[in-house]
Amino acid sequence: MSLIKLIDFKLLGDERGHLTVLEANKNIPFEIRRVYYLTGTLPGVSRGFHAHKELEQIAVCVSGKCRMLLDDGKQKEETWLDSPTKAMRIQKMVWHEMHDFSDDCVLLVLANEHYDEADYIRDYQRFLSEIGR
Ligand code: TYD
Secondary structure (H helix, E strand, C coil): CCCCCEEEEECCCCCCCEEEECCCCEECCCCEEEEEECCCCCCCCCCCEEEECCCEEEEEEECEEEEEECCCCCCCCEEEEEEEEEEEECCCEEEEEECCCCCCEEEEECCCCCHHHHHEECHHHHHHHHHHH
């Protein structure tokens, strides 16, 4: 089964431009408790390099693009997030890394819980041991 789970947001809009709608428990499969976004990521910078014990997230580049790598300890898969209608689920206990941010990248993330540093696993060896491989 593929690690990469994409959600296609419907592109609404008209002759004035585009509009995309995200709604909890509709096209977002959870109750949204936090929204954050990454902007101004400097050239050559990669981010992420962690997994979450419980947190569920959805990531979408509302502008620009970045390359998202997912790793469940068994397989690694990657894809470009390069459209405001192409969102990716980042499920719990999946190591994730973001690379190759474009200058105009705005990476929007929706999360089902408030920020909690205790939910992070930032050490890759610990991640591997916690998933029992
Ligand atoms: P971090 O999650 O480490 O960034 P990334 O994995 O995307 O590279 O977060 C960077 C810093 O911001 C870290 O000190 C924690 C803080 N932070 C919050 O305070 N609240 C949040 O919701 C997030 C995502 C991060």
